[in-house]
Amino acid sequence: MTPTTTVHSPLRLYGRSGELAILETLSARLGDGDGGALVLTALPGTGRTALLAGAVAAHRERRTGPVLTATAAPAEQRLPHSGLHALLCSAPGPLPPDQVLRDGIGPAALLVLLRRLGAEQPLLVCVDDAHLWDADSRAALGFAARRLGAGSRVAVVLGAGDGAEFAGLPALRLGPLDDDAAAALLDRLTGTTGTADRVDPVVRAELLREAAGNPRLLTGLTGRLTPDQLAGRSALPSPLPGGEDVLEAHASCLDGLPPDTRTLLLLAAAAEEHEPEGAGCDAALLLRAALAAGLGPAALDRALLTRAGTGGALQRAGGRVHFSHPLLRRAVLHRATPHRRRVVHGLLATLLTARSRAAPEAEPAALAALVQRAGAAAGPDAALADALEAAAATVRTHAERAAALARAAMLSTDEALRAGRFAEAADCTRLAGDAGRARALLARVGGRPPHGGAHRVRGLLALRDGSAVDAREELLTAASLLAPYDPHRALDALLGAAEAAWAAGDAPAYLDAMTRIAVPVPDRALARYIDGMCAMLRGRTTEGHALLRQCLDASGRARGPAGMLRGAVAALVLGDIDAACRSGAGALAAVRASGPDVLLPQALEHLAYAELRAGRHARARAHALEGLRAARRTGQPNTAAHLHAVLALAASVEGGTQSCAAHADAALAGAGPRALAQAETLAVWALARADLAAGRSGEAAARLGPLVGPGPRRGHFAARMLAVPCFVEASVLAGRAAPGEGADPVRGAVAEFAVWVTYTTDPAAPALLARCRALLAPPGEAAGRYEEALVHHDRTGGDFERARTQLLYGAWLRRRRRTREARGPLRDALVAFERCGARAWTDRAGGELRAAGEAVDGSPAGGADPLSVLTPQQQRIARCVAEGATNREVALRLSVSTRTVDHHLRNVFAALGVRSRTELAGLLGRWSG
Known part of the structure; x- marks a missing residue:
């Protein structure tokens, strides 16, 4: 006997808030003297009884009136008026004397009785399984319920099937839990x-x-x-025990059907065995099977009309036939004897074998015939298992291949073959995007002796949903186990281990995994990729560039999406952003055309990141959002964390402060436990960039300092240099690195960035380096550095970064009281930010332009701006104070003295008629909200 574990009874209903609200409304109306009726319908086990019990308990707790309640007794179904007798026996006190039951009570008499009971106090009538009552009781209850309504002070709640006796009453259908x-x-x-x-x-x-x-x-x-x-x-046992009573209850919904209808339902259930989950069965095959079993075509029509839920037990859509609920199919198989199931599978196997012989090129039919033969097998069959494994290699979809391999494993007599086939089935299921099912198949492999294929699949699953460190170790173990007999999968495991180390930001571990690839790599592009990445991480940049360029050229001609994704990575390491966008778009097109589904989130992630680097923020956001949905669907929270980081970066440009924070928080929450250093670095960079856009330079510098500096908290080795320009800007604006002075952390970061610029081909890098040097230059050199940066921007494009340089240059000119010269770059920056959709940066540029004495259009609608009575400098100070900044923080942001802020703030209070910083914040909040 199987031992049981302690299971706690649910204390509340789950997933039924909408249904509970409807019952609550009905109860509230009853308390106000307005009755009604409601029929709850559901398949067995979905919570109908629990809802009815909750309605009765809530009515009794309110003590608003009596309750008549009953549950049908199927054994009394043939006794006239037995249902009404059970209901009336539940009355809390004696019934009115003139309504004593003698030979039964008719519909009109029941209606009169209920109204009389409701006239004294609000009455709730609650009946479960009313469809199982005797016919007279059902008719009387339905008659009365239809006539109770406004003013009746009686509410009738019925749990029932779809019988016609209750047609016309308001009905609520319970579906499965989400x-x-x-x-x-x-x-x-x-x-x-x-x-x-x-x-x-x-x-x-x-x-x-x-x-x-x-x-x-x-x-x-x-x-x-x-x-x-x-x-x-x-x-876990297979199949799982414990659902027998529910399946039996579902099967009982079909009791009383003609034998030929029940046979056809069994044929339909068996015919789904070789189909993908949820695909139903082939209507033509079902008809042929019905004829072969001696059934007429009308049997299918009867099954389509048989009530099981709100529709027929079977539902036809084009050339496919589906059960109205998946549990109905399982119930039909559960009710049939093993011998009868094997007979039905054998019949279907014969029909499918005949079809495959008539059209030998129809590989799916041949595999389907083998799957049906497996269903007809009485026990393990090594020959049939071999045939299934061979046929699995010929089908196109990973899901079909996985199903065939899993069946082959169950029929295998050799334990090693069994484990290998389960591992292969798990891998195919992973590629199909079903991580949960892949893990369930892996659990059937066993751990003795260790199986390299299982370790590989487990590691690849952990790479998308687990710790990157654990994934690397699992994949290294897999590679060592697979190397003697399967070098191709060993290579795949090592590449996965390297990817895990990259995600974790562990450059030595990345090199370790790549250098373990000792066998000759047949793929020329892949060989160049491995050698080029190793050369880059070892500092041999010239050699690395040449190899990665060869890889990029070769991967551009590759057909597989994996090769194109490697090409996108190589292009990003090179700094060839246009090539990264092309490779990412090609990989996405290849995955959409032929799969595998598991690569769709990665393809969208690579493309979104490349577009982000190219300054195409709206397109990056659209692809990242699609990738996030795909990652959730395929069970890849690690990829979701990377995509949240990309979305945070896009939002830091587009001005969605709340959106940026939400996506960054999601990325950090996923990245921390899983050791995803790259996602963490990008998310922090996004938050810092949003701080910069809002003028919070001190916060931005504090976020970025640990990422770009030396030490154990430094950012990801491939992303930290990208954040250096923001760090330099934030540090200078926050007063942490005054121009012309020796600021070691900032100048050290710029020196390292200058080295990086010499070997990257990123077209924006020279302009960003010149901008960093301009920020740190003495007053006599800064203008020339800014002009140099703008010349570089003009050669390479990139509106957003060029606008940021113009904004900084214009702000520098304004602080030197060269306001007329400042208006040109500030005006150009404002227009460019508007063109990019960078709302927060547009506001910052507009504030600088107003401070330079030029009016800026585009004030929000809804009344005159209260700040319009202030000078440009007073407006800037008022906005900073309303955001919660102290006078010292405002002085740092605006590069003025604290005394100047004090003076202007007093004038702001006087002009706006406010007496405190809180009132000022409230005034601006009401106007902008």
Whole structure:
């Protein structure tokens, strides 16, 4: 007997807030003297009984009136008026004397009785499984419920199927729980009180998948697992026990159907076995199978009309036939005997084999026939397993290949072959984008002896959903196990280990993984990529550039998306942003055309990042948002963290301060536990850039200092140089690095940036270096440095960075009281920021331009700006103070003395009629809001 684990009963309903609100409204109306009726319909196990019990309990807690409640007894279904008798027996006191039951009570009499009871106090009538009552009781209850309404002070809530007796009454259909509600219920059921009792993620995913949103089924499945099975320390049984009563209840919905209809439903259930999950079955195959089984074509029509839920048990859409609910299909298979199931699978196998022989080129038909033969097998069959494995190599989709390999594994008699086929099936499932199912298949491989293929798939899954450090170790182990007999997959594991080290920001570990690739690499582009990346990280930049350029040229002709993605990485390392965009777009097109689905988030991430580097922020945001959806769908939170960082960077340009903070927080929350140094660096850079746009230079410098400087907290080795220009700007504006003075951290960062500029081909790098030098230059040299930077910008394009240089140059000129000269670059910066959609930077440029004495159009609508009565300098000070800045912080931002801020602030208070900083913030908040 299977031991059980302690399962806690749910204390509340999960995922039913909408239904509870409807019942609450009905109850509130009843309390106000306005009755009504509602029919709750649902398939078994979805919570209808719990909702009805909740409605009764809430009514009793309010003490607003009596309750008549009953649940149908199927054994009494043939006794006339037995349902009404059970209902009226639940009355809390004696019934009116003239309504004593004698030979039964008719519809009109029931209506009169309910109205009389409701006239005294609000009455709730609650009946569960009303469709199982006797016919007379159903008819009477339906008749009365339709006539109770406004002024009746009686509410009738029925739990029922889809019988015609209750047609015309308001109905509420309960669907399955959504993913969040099912997960919350599972947490409650397992009652995780410590790490020892925590549910293993693979087990969790399998339970949620198997329950299909049915709360009673989820409760039953969870209750039959031991603590070791829940924690992943013991293998899960297959199939999972505990759902028998729910499947039996679903099957009972189809009881009483003609034998030929039940046979056709079994044929339909078996015919889905070789199809992708959720695809249904082929209608033409089902009809041929029905004819071969001696059924007429009308049997399918009857099955389509058979009520099971709100539609037929089967539903036809074009050439496909689906069950109205996946649990109905499982219930049909559950009810059939093993012998009958094998007979049906054998019939379908014969039909599919005939089809494949008639058209030998139809590889899917041949594989489908083998899958049906597997269903007809009485036990392990080594020959059939070999045939399934061979056929799996011929199909195109990863999902079909995974299903065939999993069946081959279950039929295998050799344990080593069995483990290898499960590992291969898990890999195909991973490539299809189903990480949860891939982990469930891996759990069936076993750990003795260690299997290299399983380690490889586990490491690749951890690379997208797990610690980057753990993923690297897992993949290195896989490579060592696979090297003697599968060098191709060993190479793949080492490349994955290198990618994990890159994500973690561990350059030595990256080199270690790459240098372990000792076998000759047949792919010329890949060989150049490996050698070029190693040369770059070892400081041999000339050699690295030449090799990566060869890799880029070769990958441009490559057909596979993996090669194109490597080309995009090589282009970014080179600084060839246009080539990175081309490679990323090519990889995305290749993945969309032929898969694998697991690479879609990565393709979108690479393209979005390249577009961001190219200054195309809106396009980067669109691709990153699409990638985020794909990452969530395919179970890749690590990639989601990188995409959140990209979105934060885009928002730091476009002016969405809240959006930038939200995406950066999401990236940091995902990056920290998973050791994703690259995502963390980009997210911090995004926050700092948003601070700069808002004039918070001190905060920006504090964020960026640890990233660009030496020490253990430094940023990612491939991204930290990109943040140096922002760090220099923030440090100078915050007064941490005065121009012309010796500021070692800032000047050291600029010196390192200058070295980086010599070997990158990023066209914007020379302009950014000149801008950094201008910020640090003595007054006599700064103008020339700014002009030099603008010349570089003119050669390479890039409106956003050019506008930032113009903004800094104009602000520098204005602070030197050269306001007439300042207006030109400031005006150009304002126009460029507007063209880029950089709203926050537009506001900053507009403020500088107003301070230079030029009016700026584009004030927000909704009344006159209260700051319009102030001078440009007073306006800037008022905005900074309203944001919460102290006088000293305002002085640093605006490069003025604290005494000047004090003087202007007193005049601001007098002009606006406010007495405090709080009133000033409130005034500006009301106007801008």
